[in-house]
Structure formats: C-alpha cells, structure tokens
Amino acid sequence: MSWKDEIAHLRKRQALAHNMGGAEKLARQKAAGRLNVRERLDLLLDPGSFREIGSLTGKARTNAEGGFEGFSPANCIFGRGTVRGRPVAVVADDFTVRGGAADAAIVEKQIEAEKMAGELGLPLIRLIEGTGGGGSVKSILDMGASYVPFNPAWDQVVANLERVPVVSLALGPVAGLGAARAVSSHYCVMVKGQSQMFIAGPPVVAGVGEHVSKEELGGSDLQLAAGAADDAYASEADAMEAARWFLSYLPDMAGDAADRTPPSDDPARIDESLREIVPRDKRFGYDMRAILNTTLDEGSVFEMGRHFGSSVITALARLDGWPVAVLASNPNVYGGGWTAEAAQKILRFVDLAETFRLPVVHFVDVPGFVIGTRAERAGTIRHGARALSAIYQASVPWCTMLIRKAYGVAGAAMMDHTRFRYRYAWPSGDWGSLPLEGGVEAAFKSVLATAEDPEALKEELRTRMRDLSDPFKTAERFWIEEIIDPADTRPLLTEFANLTAKLRTRDKPGTRYRP
Template sequence: MSWKDEIEQLRKRQALAKGMGGPEKLKRQREAGRLNVRERLDLLLDSGSFREVGSITGRAEYDDAGNLIDFTPANCLFGRGKIEGRTIAVVADDFTVRGGAADAAIIEKQIQAEKMAGELRLPLIRLIEGTGGGGSVKSILDMGATYIPFNPGWDQVVANLERVPVVSLLLGPVAGLGAARAVSSHYSVMVKGSSQMFIAGPPVVAGIGEQVTKEELGGADLQLAAGAVDDAYASEADAMAAAKWFLSYLPNSIHDLPERRETTESPGRRDPALGDIVPRDKRYAYDMHQILRSVTDEGSLFEMGRNFGQSVITAFARLDGWPVAVLASNPKVYGGGWTAEAAQKITRFVDLAETFRLPVVHLVDVPGFVIGTRAERAGTLRHGARALSAIYQASVPWCTIVIRKAFGVAGAAMMDHTRFRYRYAWPSGDWGSLPLEGGVEAAFKAALAGADDPDAMKDDLNRQMKSFSSPFKTAERFWAEEIINPAETREKLTEFANLAAPLREPRTKAPRYRP
C-alpha cells in the first residue's frame, strides 16, 4: 500500500498556500510598491533556510465527495530561519489575504510563533502589515455575535520582552492589535512612504470628524517624532538590514551573552583631534557623534531612536570587538539638557541594556533638566526621576566619561554613584549643583541688591567661582576620580570593555521590561 495520493494532496495544498491571496491581490501589492510575504522572507533570511510551521493552514472548501475545490491560506506565516547562520524565529503577516484582518487568520499561528521564540530561546522578528486584531466588521456578520475584546497571546508578547530580542518591521499600513504588537518590541522600524501606524485608520477616524490620509495620521515622520517607533528607512531591504544590525549586538536570549566579534583595530588607538573638539566658550556646541565614531570600533556605531528625545543619543557599538550600549549627550539639542522625551528614551534604553547584559558607556554633557512651563507641562521631573531610577537599578558594568557639563539632578544621573565609580573626566569638565551663569545672582541676590556697585561685585564673585570650578581642584579632592587626555578615551573604554566582559553573566531571573 502506498501513500502516494495523500502525499500528492499535501503538495497540492502547499502549492495553493504559496499562491497567497491570488494573482489579483499579489498584483495590487506590487503596484503599491510592497513585497509580498514570501518575497520578504526570502529577502530577510539566508537562502533556503526558512522552515515553515503550519504550511497548509487555511480555510478549505470541499465538494460533496470530499474533494478539495478551493483553499485560502491563513494570512500569517511563521517558522524559523537563519540570518548569517544564526537561527531566528520569524512571523509574518500576509496582506494579500483579507488585508491582514484577523477574520482570515488562524490566530494560534501567531501565538505559537511567540511561544517558539520564547521557549526555544530564539530572537523574534515580526513582519507586520495589517491589523492582526479582532477582525473586520464583516467578521461580526459571519459570527453572528460580538465578543468582549481580549488580546490573543498577549501573555507571550509580554513575556518575550523579558526573554528574547524582539524586532518588529512595519511594512505597510498597521492598525489596532497589529500596531500594539509593533510597539511591543525592543526595536521597531517603518518604511518611509509605504508604511503607516495608527490606533485606527482614516475611515474610523473620520467618525470623530477628522478627515486625514494614512500618511497624515500615522506616517513615519509622525511616529518617529512621537517615539512610537525607533527608526524608518527608505526601503524594505534597508529596514531588514537595520533589523539584522540591531540583532548582531544581542544574544539569542537572556540565558546567553552577547558575542564578541574579531577586530583588527588597535584598542589603544588615539585621536589627537579630540583634544580640540570641545569649544572653550560654553555657549557653543560640538559634534558628539564625531567623538562616538572616534572612540568605538570603526563602523560599529548603530544609533537608534534618533528622531525622539534628540538631546540624548542611544546606540549600540563595539569596543575591541565587545558589544556595548552607548548613552551620550547631544549638545546640539537643548545643550544636552534632559527633556521629558529624552528621559523616556533613557529609561527604555537602560532597561534594554540591563535585560540583555550589555555594559553601558555614558558620555556626559548635561546642563540639567530643560526648564520652563513647557517642560513642567510635559512632566519632565516625573520622567526624569524614572530615568534616574532605571540607572540606579541597573546592575550591568557602567563607565562614565564626563566630556563637559554635569549639573543638577540630571547631571548626577551620569551613573549610580553608590557603586564603584568607573569614571573619567576630560579637562573641559564643568560641574556643580547648577551652572555659575545665573547661580551668582540667585545665591547673592540680597547682597547684590545692597551693593554700591552690583555689577562690579557680580564680576568679582564670578571670578572667584570660576577659579574654584577648575576640574583639577575637583580631582585634588578625589571628587573626580581621574582626568584624562581626550585622545586617550578609546584606550580607557576598551580597557573597560575587556574588564567588564568576564563580569557579564546570563540572567537567572528576567527583569521587568515594558515597551
């Protein structure tokens, strides 16, 4: 007896499934400038490495004799594949089948994809296009009833944030539960011009009197500025390349450690140009990115979230091949001052480093919190205190380089000062409870008001204060541990990275991570 007929039936179903939503829907996808789901998997994964799970899942129709007459595949594909030889889990929406709506889905596929990533300890990439939620209005007619909403598999989505790296690529219009999945990631990327994200799309929003296009409602520029997604790129290929780059710094799970990569660069390479980069006039900014590129391994700086909380830079990089998390002030925006948005960005980034055991390098030039009524309305203090808590709760190795300013509560957030202070300062260091500019007027207000020559008294006080603010006088009291030649910064950081490497241990208990 042979099972030839059944094997043929299997092949027939697999072929029908690979037809996705059919020629007309596939044509429409191409005309919209977007790849179909299987083209995306081919682009993302090493050639021939995809192993699909649930390859013939879908809705079949049979004649009275039990013969298959039609088949619509589920709008969700998942399985495992390889990226540069590294096994990952991947789950992908098929927009050509009912526009990604859940009334065409077998929701258990998405749930199993999340479970596979978590239980097999594999990084997860979600390719999202559509709603992926409770279905369309049409599904209510099909079911004959409505239901109390719930988020299927959300326990697994939340759990994966604390156990494996999760990346979401938004590759078309994304709404509802699909949008919630997108932002519930460690790294999320949109494609400019062809992907949008919103709570509800334009037809629904029209019900509250707003007439907007998809791009106006949830285009990349809007979502980047809001901090809802991390990055956006010009093409799907570029977005996938960013996802691969991001994952290259992280372990497969919290039970593993980030890997070192071979490098031919000298760990002690010096850059004399750094000695001239910080202007003597504190009113002028400089390029912190230039410093970061100089001190890290060549080509290794991977910045994320550059459009949100822009007074702070968050990036991954390598030092002598070791992956590290880089936190840095951006003096070109608010002088490096902390806004509410910057504080939110810091909290999430420090939690990411803590989750996956990446040592943190912090380059500091912080004049304090940004002040004014706008800052107060934004809840800057509350968000700043949360960021400060994240820094003090972190247990990963931490190295701070004070480049220039460090003032007030935000300046004090350069590190947890109760730990061993692995810290260096440049000769351009300028610190205190508040900047001298304006501080003299506040501290000596009554005396200045009663002085015969207030301007002369203020000038004299400023001269005295300036003489006391020398970083060398701070170092003499061991309030600054070590002042270094800026050219030596890379050497100091690579020493830190090598000292920190043996201290990193896989987690036994996952920290709390929230998107």
C-alpha cells in the first residue's frame, strides 16, 4: 500500500501556496518596486536553507461535490534558515494576501515564530509589510461581532527582547500592530521611498482632519528623525545586508558570548595623527568618527541611529576581533551635549549592550545637558536621569576614554563611578561641574556685582581657574586614573577587550530591555 496520491496532493497544495496572492497581486507588488515574500526569503537566507513551518496553512476551496478546487495561503510565512551559515528564525508578511492584515492570517503562526526563536535560542528576523493587526472594520462582518482588542504573540515579542537578537525590516507600508512589532526589536530598518511606518494610515488619519500621503505621514526620513527606526537603506538588499551585519556582533541568545572573528588588524597599531585631532580652541569641534575608525578594528564600525539624538554616536564594532558596544560624543552637534533624544538613544543602546553582554567603550566629550526652554519642554533632565540610571544599572565591562570635556551631570554619566574605573584621559581633557565660560559668572555673581572693574576681575578669575583645571593636577590627586598619549588609544582598548573576554557570559538575567 502506498501513500503516493496523498503525497502528490501535499505537493500540489504546497505549489499553490507558492502562488501567494495570485498573478495579479504579484504583478502589483512588482510594479510598486517591492519584492514578494518568497523573493525576500531567498534574498535574505543562504540558498536552499529555508525550512518552512506551516506550509499548508490557509483556506482550501472545494467544489459542489466537496472536491478540492484551490487553495489560498495564509499571509504569514515562517520557518528557520541560515544567514552566512548561522541558524536563524524568520517570520514574514505576504502583502499580496489581504495587504498583510491579520484577518487574513492564522495568528498562531506569528506566535509560534516568536516561540521558536525564544525557546531554541535563534536570532529572529521579521520581514514586515502590512498591518499585522486586526485587519479592517470589514472583519466585523466576517465574524458577526466586534471583539475586545488584544495583541497576538505580544508576550513572546516582549520576552524575546531579553532572550535573542531581534531584527525587524519594514519593507513596505507598515501600520498598527505591524509598526509596533517593527519598533519592538533591537534593530529596526526601513527602505527609503518604499516603506512607511505609522500608527494608522492616511485614510484613518483623514478622519481626524489631516490629509497626508503615506510618505508624509510615516516615511523613513520622518521615522529616522523620530528614533522609531534605526536606519534606512536604498534597497531591500541593502537593508538585509545591514541586518546580517548587525547580527554578526551578537550571540545567538542572551547569556552566551558573541563570536570573536579572526583578528585582521594589528592590536598594537598606533596613530600619531590623534595627537592633533582635538583643537586647542574648545569652541571648535572635530571628527569623532575618525577617532572611532582608527582606534577600532579597521572596517568594523557599524553605526546605528545616526539621525536621532545626533550629539551621541552609537555603534557596534570590534577590538582585536572581539565585538564591543561603542558610545561616543559627537562634538559637531550641540558640542556633544545631551539632548532628550540623545538620552533616549543612550538608554536603549546601553540596554542592548547589557542584554547581550557586550563590553562598552565610551569616548567622552560632553559639555553637559543642552540647556534652554526647548530642552526643558522636552523633559531633558528626566530622560537624562533615565539614561544615567541605565549606565549605573549596567554590569558589563566598561572602559571610558575622556577625549575632551566632561561637565555636570551628563559628563558624570561617562561611567558608573562606584565600579572599578577602567578609564583613560587624553591631555586635552577638560572637566568640572560647569565650563569656565559660564561658571565664573554664576559662581562669583555677587563679587562681580560689587567689583570696580568686573571684566578685569572676571578675566583674572578665569586665568586662575584655567591653571587649576590643568588635567595633570587632577592626575596628581588620582582623580583621573591615567593620562595617555592619544596615539596609544588603540593598544589600550584592545587590551581591555581581551582582558574582559571572560566576562561576556552570564548565568542570570540582567536589566530588562526597554524598546
């Protein structure tokens, strides 16, 4: 006895599922310049590695006699595959079936995809296009009643942020729960001019009197500036390559150590040009990214979130092959001062480092919080205090390089000072409670008010304070642990990465990740 007929029927159903939403919908997807879901899986994963789960999920059509007539697949596809030989879980929306809406999906597929990643310790990649939520109001007609809203799989979405690396790629219009899934990840990527992300789309927004296009409402430029998306790329291929690069710095699951790549850059390499990169005039900025590129392994700097909180740089990189999390001030934006947005960016990035046990290297040039009415309206001090709390809650190894300024509460956030202070300063170091440029007026206000020549007294006080602010006087008291030749920065950082390699794993959960 053979099961040949049943196996043939199985293959027929699977072949029909590969037709997705049908020729017309596929043509419309192509005309919009977007890949279909099967093409995306082929592009993302190693050739032939995708193992689909739920390939028969959908709705069969039968004729009057009850015979099989056709098949419409669910619009959620998931399974496992490999990325550069590394096993991953992947879940993808099929926009050609009811625009990716959940009322055309089998909700258990999304749930199982999240569970598979979390329980098997597999990095999770979400390819999102559509609402991913409760569908349209037409659902009420199909169900015969309305329902109290709930978010399918949300317990698993939240849990996975602390279990495995999660990457979301928004590859077309993404609304509602789909947008919430996109941002509830460690790295969220969009495609320029092709993907948009919003709470509700233009037709719904029109109901409150605002008439805008999809791009105006939630295009990549807007979402990058808002910090909802981390990066945007020119094509789906580029976005997927960024996802692969991001994952290469992280372990398969929280608690494990991320892989070290074979070192390709001399750990003892020095760069004498660093001795001249910081201007003597503190009013001028310099290229912090140039410092990162020459002190970290060549070609390893992967910056994220460049367009949000731009006074701070966040990146993943390598030191002698070891992955590290990099925080750096950007003196060319607000002088490196912390804004509310920068503080939010720091908090989330420190949580990422803590979740996956990445040692942090912090390049500091912070004049303090950005001040003024706009900063106060943005709640900068509260956001700043939250970022400071994240730094003090972190237990990962931490090395600070004081490049120039460190003033006030934000300057003190260079590290948790109660831990071992693995810290170096360049000779350009300049620190204190307030910069001299405004601090003298504040500290000596009453004295200056009664002086015969306030300007002369002000200059005299500044001169005395500048003498006392010499970083070598700080070093004499061991208030800074070591002042170094800037050219020696890389050898010291690679030493830190190797010395802390044994601290990259953990047995118990750390601080909860906050998306």
